[in-house]
Amino acid sequence: DAKTTQPPSMDCAEGRAANLPCNHSTISGNEYVYWYRQIHSQGPQYIIHGLKNNETNEMASLIITEDRKSSTLILPHATLRDTAVYYCIVRGGNKLVFGAGTILRVKS
Amino acid sequence: SQTIHQWPATLVQPVGSPLSLECTVEGTSNPNLYWYRQAAGRGLQLLFYSVGIGQISSEVPQNLSASRPQDRQFILSSKKLLLSDSGFYLCAWTRRGFTGATYGYTFGSGTRLTVV
Numbered sequence: 001d002a003k004t005t006q007p008p009s010m011d012c013a014e015g016r017a018a019n020l021p022c023n024h025s026t027i028s029g030n031e032y033v034y035w036y037r038q039i040h041s042q043g044p045q046y047i048i049h050g051l052k053n054n055e056t057n058e059m060a061s062l063i064i065t066e067d068r069k070s071s072t073l074i075l076p077h078a079t080l081r082d083t084a085v086y087y088c089i090v091r092g093g094n095k096l097v098f099g100a101g102t103i104l105r106v107k108s
Numbered sequence: 109s110q111t112i113h114q115w116p117a118t119l120v121q122p123v124g125s126p127l128s129l130e131c132t133v134e135g136t137s138n139p140n141l142y143w144y145r146q147a148a149g150r151g152l153q154l155l156f157y158s159v160g161i162g163q164i165s166s167e168v169p170q171n172l173s174a175s176r177p178q179d180r181q182f183i184l185s186s187k188k189l190l191l192s193d194s195g196f197y198l199c200a201w202t203r204r205g206f207t208g209a210t211y212g213y214t215f216g217s218g219t220r221l222t223v224v
Contacts, residue, residue, distance in 0.1 A: 038152075043198050043200075043217055044198075044215050046212035095142075096154070096202075098151050100151050
């Protein structure tokens, strides 16, 4: 599975959009980009995933660049409850391997 | 609907004691099952995964072992716990044949193990 690079931490004002970047320059053609988040002391929660096209669901939007070497997770209106560690994962096989993630702090 | 159960939620065990953590999945069959560990302040480390009964793949050499005696049951064990085994243990499942096209992983609520 390809490796990912994320900033260690980010701050966002409550009510504003949170844009979390992820680099995955070694991604191969059949590997999907997944985003999970982990709120303190809980199991990771699935957010969204995509292959090539941009995706949107009730939680977030995922923007994948045309060359697929990077992506951005967008939380359109961040709330205090969105404070968590966000993991970007590239996966093509049986295993989901987590990196260090980005700590997102939403502040009022 | 599918649910995943893990127990116990918290556990305090002395060094050298045995360990058994259980995970069960309901509402699906032939799932892929996973054990992860998260040490304090650290990321999630994949320990074991299983694609079928009796089939265990180990990701990291360690003091732990895993077994899958039934299709929807995954057990994490140790014969003698070490202080370094302390952490947050998470079980997860996904559908068999998961290629990434549709399904994500669903995680249990975790077991917080403290070895003293």
